Amino acid sequence: xxxxxxxxxxxxxxxxxxxxxxxxxxxxxxxxxxxxxxxxxxxxxxxxxxxxxxxxxxxxxxxxxxxxxxxxxxxxxxxxxxxxxxxxxxxxxxxxxxxxxxxxxxxxxxxxxxxxxxxxxxxxxxxxxxxxxxxxxxxxxxxxxxxxxxxxxxxxxxxxxxxxxxxxxxxxxxxxxxxxxxxxxxxxxxxxxxxxxxxxxxxxxxxxxxxxxxxxxxxxxxxxxxxxxxxxxxxxxxxxxxxxxxxxxxxxxxxxxxxxxxxxxxxxx
Ligand SMILES: Nc1ncnc2c1ncn2[C@@H]1O[C@H](COP(=O)(O)OP(=O)(O)OP(=O)(O)O)[C@@H](O)[C@H]1O
Ligand SMILES: [Mg+2]
Numbered sequence: 001x002x003x004x005x006x007x008x009x010x011x012x013x014x015x016x017x018x019x020x021x022x023x024x025x026x027x028x029x030x031x032x033x034x035x036x037x038x039x040x041x042x043x044x045x046x047x048x049x050x051x052x053x054x055x056x057x058x059x060x061x062x063x064x065x066x067x068x069x070x071x072x073x074x075x076x077x078x079x080x081x082x083x084x085x086x087x088x089x090x091x092x093x094x095x096x097x098x099x100x101x102x103x104x105x106x107x108x109x110x111x112x113x114x115x116x117x118x119x120x121x122x123x124x125x126x127x128x129x130x131x132x133x134x135x136x137x138x139x140x141x142x143x144x145x146x147x148x149x150x151x152x153x154x155x156x157x158x159x160x161x162x163x164x165x166x167x168x169x170x171x172x173x174x175x176x177x178x179x180x181x182x183x184x185x186x187x188x189x190x191x192x193x194x195x196x197x198x199x200x201x202x203x204x205x206x207x208x209x210x211x212x213x214x215x216x217x218x219x220x221x222x223x224x225x226x227x228x229x230x231x232x233x234x235x236x237x238x239x240x241x242x243x244x245x246x247x248x249x250x251x252x253x254x255x256x257x258x259x260x261x262x263x264x265x266x267x268x269x
Contacts, residue, residue: 010037011075011163011195012061018069018220019056030056032220033070038163041193045206047253048216049260054199055091058165061197062088074163087161089169091199093152095140102127102136104151108159126154129184131177145172150181157188163195170205182208183237190234203257207231207249208240215253218260225256 019031030053038044046054059065060072063083072079074086087108095104105126109119127133130150140148149172156164170178182205189196189209200206206213207229215225231245240246 008039008041009076010073011040012197013037013073014057014060014070015073016070017057017060017067017072019053019060019065020068020220029220031067032217032222034216034221034223035070036214036223036226038195038197040195042212043189043196043198043210044212044214045198045200045210046214046216047200047203047206047257048221049218049257050201052216052219052260053221054216055167058088058090058167058197058199061165062086085161086163086165087156087159088165089152089156089167091167093140093148095148095151095155097140100137100139101132101143101151104140105154105158107155112159122158126158130154131180146174146177149173150177153181160192160194163197165197167199168201169198171201178205179237185209186235186237203250203253204241207246207253208235208237213253215256224260225253227253 014034014036017031017034018029020027020029022028034053034057036044046057048054056065060067061074061079061083063074063079063081074083096107099107102123106119106123109122114122127136130153132147132150132154135143135147140151143151149169153166153169170181173181186209188194198206198209203213210229213227213229214223215227216222217224227249229249231240231243231249
């Protein structure tokens, strides 16, 4: 008797989700009607022009706002409150200004009452991972934008949430630090297979990291294309850029994205 495993259910699912905002008399429709799911252990990236509603998607998944149309489901249920099962690395880092790097990174472990010795060991490990050794006692106001991003990344990854929402986490980093951080994220993800929904402007980054890339149109966002990234893992962030399959995927995605980016640059929306 042959048994076929049932396909995994989506951990996060957007069902015909629309979202508009009112500000005085002006009404902005950010999301048109968006439907896609993210399965447990999947790494999905969303790419789209500025202002098309990417951060809004993550805010909905985190339960910080409700859709104007459709439903957002997590673990099979509609999200009705703050979604405690996800870690959220927001576009603007929200580090505690009165806490130093060490305490900001340790925050999630303290809340979860992890014993001190284990806490210390893990925080030290993550400080090294994000390259902030010797900055442990610095406060957020004493850090560069890229360093703050790295603290925010460590602070969320350290407590290992079931799903991580990441909003352009590497955008403020210089090119070299970015490559190192992308490699680190690949390494962590390939070892732990967390479910990740990742927002980026950077197609190279999206292809390098993801199982699937979703391209959104300009506002009101609709899905223009979903591409499976079947490049073998483990992936090497440095080597991939000269891989012919990678280059083929890049040109497919770029050809879809570019018409909306031109609208974006010309400010016609
Ligand atoms: N809380 C809010 N109140 C009013 N309008 C909002 C709110 N949040 C987002 N918007 C509007 O919704 C649209 C989409 O915003 P969002 O931040 O989701 O875009 P984005 O794709 O993340 O852009 P970027 O790439 O620049 O970060 C924008 O026009 C923005 O002004
Ligand atoms: Mg955004």
